[in-house]
Structure formats: structure tokens, C-alpha cells
Amino acid sequence: MPPRSWTFTVAGLGLIVALALPFTLSNFRLFQFSQVYIYAMALLGLNILTGYNGQISLGHGAFYAVGAYTTAVMMDQWNVPYGWTIPAAGLVCLVVGFLFGIPALRLEGLYLALATFALALAVPQILKYFEHWTGGSQGIVLSKPKAPWGLKLNPDQWLYFLCLGLLVLSFILASNLLRGRTGRAIVAIRDNPIAAQSMGVNTALYKSLTFGVSAAYTGVAGALSAVTVAYVAPDSFDVFRSITFLVGIVIGGLASVSGAIFGALFIQFVPNWALDISKAAPWAIYGVFLIGFMYAMPRGIAGTIRLAAVRWLRRRAEPRGSSGGSPR
Amino acid sequence: MDTLIQQIVSGLATGGIYGSVALALVMIYQATEVVNYAQGEMAMFSTYLAWTLINAGLPYWVAFFATLAIAFVGGLLLERILIRPVENAPVLTIVIVCIGLLVILNSVAGWVYSYIQKPFPSPFPSKPIQVGNIYFGAHDIGALGVTLVVLACLYVFFRFTTLGLAMRAAAQNPVSSRLCGIRVGWMLAVGWGLAALVGAVAGMMVAPIVFLDPNMMAGILIYAFASATLGGFTSPGGAVLGGLIVGVIENLVGTYVKFIGTELKLTVALALILIVLVFRPSGLFGRPVVHRV
Numbered sequence: 001m002p003p004r005s006w007t008f009t010v011a012g013l014g015l016i017v018a019l020a021l022p023f024t025l026s027n028f029r030l031f032q033f034s035q036v037y038i039y040a041m042a043l044l045g046l047n048i049l050t051g052y053n054g055q056i057s058l059g060h061g062a063f064y065a066v067g068a069y070t071t072a073v074m075m076d077q078w079n080v081p082y083g084w085t086i087p088a089a090g091l092v093c094l095v096v097g098f099l100f101g102i103p104a105l106r107l108e109g110l111y112l113a114l115a116t117f118a119l120a121l122a123v124p125q126i127l128k129y130f131e132h133w134t135g136g137s138q139g140i141v142l143s144k145p146k147a148p149w150g151l152k153l154n155p156d157q158w159l160y161f162l163c164l165g166l167l168v169l170s171f172i173l174a175s176n177l178l179r180g181r182t183g184r185a186i187v188a189i190r191d192n193p194i195a196a197q198s199m200g201v202n203t204a205l206y207k208s209l210t211f212g213v214s215a216a217y218t219g220v221a222g223a224l225s226a227v228t229v230a231y232v233a234p235d236s237f238d239v240f241r242s243i244t245f246l247v248g249i250v251i252g253g254l255a256s257v258s259g260a261i262f263g264a265l266f267i268q269f270v271p272n273w274a275l276d277i278s279k280a281a282p283w284a285i286y287g288v289f290l291i292g293f294m295y296a297m298p299r300g301i302a303g304t305i306r307l308a309a310v311r312w313l314r315r316r317a318e319p320r321g322s323s324g325g326s327p328r
Numbered sequence: 329m330d331t332l333i334q335q336i337v338s339g340l341a342t343g344g345i346y347g348s349v350a351l352a353l354v355m356i357y358q359a360t361e362v363v364n365y366a367q368g369e370m371a372m373f374s375t376y377l378a379w380t381l382i383n384a385g386l387p388y389w390v391a392f393f394a395t396l397a398i399a400f401v402g403g404l405l406l407e408r409i410l411i412r413p414v415e416n417a418p419v420l421t422i423v424i425v426c427i428g429l430l431v432i433l434n435s436v437a438g439w440v441y442s443y444i445q446k447p448f449p450s451p452f453p454s455k456p457i458q459v460g461n462i463y464f465g466a467h468d469i470g471a472l473g474v475t476l477v478v479l480a481c482l483y484v485f486f487r488f489t490t491l492g493l494a495m496r497a498a499a500q501n502p503v504s505s506r507l508c509g510i511r512v513g514w515m516l517a518v519g520w521g522l523a524a525l526v527g528a529v530a531g532m533m534v535a536p537i538v539f540l541d542p543n544m545m546a547g548i549l550i551y552a553f554a555s556a557t558l559g560g561f562t563s564p565g566g567a568v569l570g571g572l573i574v575g576v577i578e579n580l581v582g583t584y585v586k587f588i589g590t591e592l593k594l595t596v597a598l599a600l601i602l603i604v605l606v607f608r609p610s611g612l613f614g615r616p617v618v619h620r621v
Contacts, residue, residue, distance in 0.1 A: 107605060
């Protein structure tokens with residue numbers, strides 16, 4: 001691994017650029033970057049589950065939808081200020097994810113993928129069914145919040161800072177969670193569940209808790225998306241969104257916190273570029289990008305960077321003999 | 329009672345189609361531990377090729393077998409060209425390549441043939457078959473028959489031919505098979521070819537029912553995925569049986585449970601499968617995964 005000071009330097013530079021963006025870009029571009037941060041948060045959640053804990057989920061679009069609808073219904077039906085709805089959405093998703101994680105304990109690999117996939121398929125239909133609260137397929141229209149405390153920011157700028165702030169917070173929380181004892185247990189369950197259990201890790205509890213935490217991250221992301229887009233409808237949470245999330249974490253790099261940002265940039269901007277290149281068959285171009293990325297970087301963007309860093313460091317330390325483990 | 333039998337038979341007909349796509353998934357899964365998400369789109373594309381051939385004036389069955397040949401070669405080439413470079417990459421990487429293939433095939437089909445639904449001919453008479461008081465759709469019966477014939481052929485191929493044996497060996501133990509002189513890489517490619525062929529049959533059998541359009545296989549792939557899971561991803565026969573069960577359940581639930589109707593049909597079918605999975609985590613007929621400590 002590269003020394004932590006490097007990681008901090010790069011993260012700090014990135015943050016400075018991110019803080020400068022609102023004063024240079026148009027509102028539309030800002031909105032796109034807010035989306036990137038929201039996606040990054042969702043991908044971070046999925047990566048904790050799939051990348052670190054080894055449970056494949058094709059259903060995180062469902063938790064995203066639950067988060068978004070929690071916010072939308074609370075704002076629309078009960079006039080709750082949006083600031084309160086975001087933690088509420090996280091809490092609801094934590095509980096839903098934890099509960100879903102319990103039966104999922106018995107399933108492995110593909111069978112788990114199918115179970116989560118079923119969840120992703122079912123949620124839009126269920127949302128349409130409870131028309132009274134969710135507005136059916138019409139969805140719910142919300143109003144964009146204004147900047148609080150008399151800040152001189154337009155709504156898009158304010159939402160951008162809100163997303164950025166929450167993203168930074170979730171990155172700090174996630175890397176603290178994954179670095180410590182809990183994180184080691186989570187990774188140990190992925191690498192060898194039996195060994196982990198015999199070392200005293202409560203696998204069942206950790207797996208369902210990881211499910212809950214992962215769902216909570218994605219739920220907060222969903223809540224933020226409802227606030228920034230100011231509109232929710234069942235059809236924007238279809239199965240394709242869940243698949244996109246999976247694409248995002250694999251392209252970004254499994255089991256890496258920074259991979260979430262790269263993956264989010266990919267899933268936000270590459271479809272638009274594909275549309276610019278070919279109006280007739282944009283998804284064909286997108287598919288070519290996907291396959292090309294996977295050929296060039298089978299371990300995702302973060303994995304490739306990590307590998308390059310390890311090689312570079314090893315070359316510098318060459319005279320002392322070669323040591324150091326595999327890049328994972 | 330008559331409705332019940334009618335619904336069961338038509339459920340078996342669609343179930344046979346789910347079952348064949350499920351079988352195609354299982355064939356690739358057993359050899360490589362990868363679920364080919366592009367299976368449905370490969371079938372869709374083959375069906376468009378068949379449509380082109382039929383519109384060019386070929387008789388139905390000539391076009392049918394020509395499509396099978398093209399699908400086989402196409403599947404073989406896809407494995408050699410697209411999948412082979414990532415053979416040793418992590419499983420999720422291969423999954424993403426398959427998703428890439430899915431969107432490419434879908435988009436190219438929409439681009440070449442447009443997204444407008446096209447009717448696809450059925451080789452069977454349109455007049456229903458009458459048995460006593462009950463009417464059966466001739467296409468339903470025919471599709472079920474064709475599916476069963478394909479399955480029988482595959483069974484014979486895998487059970488009684490040297491190539492079939494070599495393919496099973498390559499899937500079960502690649503290293504030993506290679507030592508015995510089996511070209512494992514090519515066996516995988518043939519597996520993809522056969523899966524594409526089975527998918528093409530399913531596509532041509534379902535197209536007269538759902539009409540031909542680039543998204544026609546999306547729903548079927550989901551059902552096939554569910555069927556394979558229900559039957560067990562390690563059991564080809566189980567996958568087919570799973571397909572039949574899913575087809576019948578889907579039809580009966582849609583007909584008899586009124587408040588569910590067609591909207592929530594899929595959700596209910598999936599929920600039932602999940603309940604089965606909670607009690608039998610490797611599917612009904614799958615081998616439980618044994619972990620070495």
C-alpha cells in the first residue's frame with residue numbers, strides 16, 4: 001500500500017478542487033457533480049458489502065429507492081424539513097437492510113445475487129402499489145431547498161456542498177470502520193468464513209450488520225438524490241440502476257474506498273459521452289467502454305493505481321530485497 | 329377444471345422456454361462459474377437473424393436450422409474473442425464484460441432493426457387443438473415439444489458422445505482434463521456455442537408469443553435466472569424442471585389470485601422462490617456447496 005501521507009495529500013488536493021468547482025462551473029455541471037457524489041456514497045455502501053464482505057448484491061437500487069422515498073414521503077406528507085429526513089432515511093435503510101440480511105445469511109454467491117435481484121425488481125412494483133403515499137407511477141414532486149443561515153449560495157451550489165460534505169463524512173466513517181477490528185472481521189469473513197468463525201468472529205451478526213450498514217449508506221445517497229433531483233418516481237429505480245451500481249464498484253475497484261469516486265465518475269459521465277459519440281446506438285458505445293475498461297484494468301481503476309504504486313515503491317526499495325504482499 | 333388444465337399446459341409451454349434459457353445459463357455456469365447475463369440478448373439477436381432469413385424468403389425450418397448454426401458459431405466466437413482475455417480475472421470482472429455484451433447486443437439490435445415490435449411467424453398451425461372440452465394453443469404444444477426434443481438431444485450429446493464427455497470432464501476438473509489431452513479452452517467455447525444454440529431455440533419459440541423486439545428477452549432472462557436458482561445452478565435437469573415449475577406458478581397465480589393480477593405476478597413468483605431458497609439454499613436439486621476446512 002502507498003504510505004498514508006500520499007493518500008492524504010491526494011485526498012486533500014481533490015477536496016480543494018472539489019471546493020473550488022461551485023464557483024467555476026455552470027449550475028447544470030454542478031448538478032452533475034452532486035450526482036457523482038451521491039453515486040459515490042451509494043457505491044461506497046455497496047462496496048462495503050460486496051467488495052469487503054464478499055456478499056454480491058444486485059439489489060442496492062432497492063435501498064436507494066427506499067431512502068429516496070422515505071425522504072420524499074416525509075417531506076410531502078408530513079412537511080418534515082429535508083435535513084431531518086436524510087438521517088431518517090439512513091436509519092430506515094439500516095433496519096431494512098439488517099432484516100433482509102438475516103434470511104440472506106443462508107444464501108451464498110449467485111443465490112444471494114438472485115435474492116437481492118428479486119428485491120430490486122419488486123420495489124418499483126410495490127411502490128406503485130401503495131399509491132396513496134407514493135403517488136403511484138406519477139411519483140412525487142418536491143421543492144428544491146434554499147441555502148440556510150443566510151448563505152449567499154443558489155440552491156444548486158448549496159446542494160453541491162451538502163452532498164460533498166456528507167460524502168466526505170461517509171468516507172471518513174467508512175475508512176475508520178474498515179481499518180479497525182470490525183473491518184478486519186468483515187474482510188476475514190470474505191476471505192475465509194470458517195476460519196473467521198473459529199477465531200471468534202460472530203459471522204452471522206457481522207454479515208447482517210454489514211448488510212444494514214451498506215444499505216444505510218445507499219439509503220442516505222437515495223435520500224440526497226430525492227432532495228437534489230426534487231422528484232421521485234418508481235421507474236427511475238428499476239433493475240438497471242442496481243446493475244449500474246455493480247458496474248460502478250467493479251470499474252472503480254472492489255474493496256477500495258477511493259474506488260467509489262472513480263466508479264461514480266464512470267457511471268455518471270460515460271453514458272453522456274457515449275450519447276455524444278453516437279446518437280443511434282449510445283449503449284453500444286457504453287458497452288464497448290465497459291469491456292475495454294475491464295480488459296485494460298481487470299481490478300478496476302483503484303486496483304490498477306494501487307498495483308502501480310506497489311510496483312513503484314518496490315522498485316525504489318529494490319536493493320533491500322523484495323518483500324510485500326500481493327496488491328490485495 | 330378445464331381452465332386449470334389449460335393454464336397448466338400454457339404454463340408448461342412458457343416454462344419450457346424459461347427452462348431452456350435456464351439450461352443455457354447453467355451450462356456456462358458449470359464450466360466457468362460465471363452467469364452469462366448476455367444470454368437473453370444473444371437469444372434475441374439470433375431471433376432477429378432468423379427473422380431476416382425468413383423475410384429473405386427461406387422456408388421456416390431451413391431458416392430455423394440455419395439460425396441454430398449461426399448461433400452456435402456466434403457463441404463460440406464470442407467466448408474466444410470476448411471472454412478469453414478475461415478468463416483469469418475475478419468473477420465480477422467477467423460479469424461486467426457480460427453486461428457490456430448485453431448492452432451492446434441490445435443497442436445494436438435496436439439500431440439495425442429499430443425498437444418497433446415485429447410479428448414473428450410460428451411454424452405451428454394457428455387453429456387450437458381440441459381434447460374433449462379443452463382447447464390447447466397449437467403453438468404452446470409445439471413449443472413445448474421442440475423444447476423437449478432439444479433437451480433430449482443435449483442429454484444424448486452429453487451422455488453418449490466423446491465430445492460431451494470431454495466437456496463434462498473439462499467443467500468438473502480442468503487441470504486433470506488438460507493432463508488427459510482435452511483442450512479445456514475449446515471445450516468452454518463449445519459450451520458457449522451450445523448455450524447460444526439453446527438460447528436461439530428459446531428465442532424463436534417465444535417470439536411468436538411476445539413479439540420480436542430488442543427488449544423481449546429481458547423478462548424471460550429474469551424468469552430463467554429464477555428457474556435456474558430454484559432448480560439449482562449445479563443441476564441441468566433441475567434448471568429445466570425449475571423453469572416448468574416457475575412457468576406454471578406464474579400462470580396460476582396470474583389467473584387465480586385476483587388482487588395480484590399481472591402487475592405483481594413477477595414479484596410473487598420471486599417471493600415464492602426466495603421462500604424455497606431459505607429452506608434449500610442450493611435450490612431444489614442442486615448439490616450443497618461443501619467447504620473444505
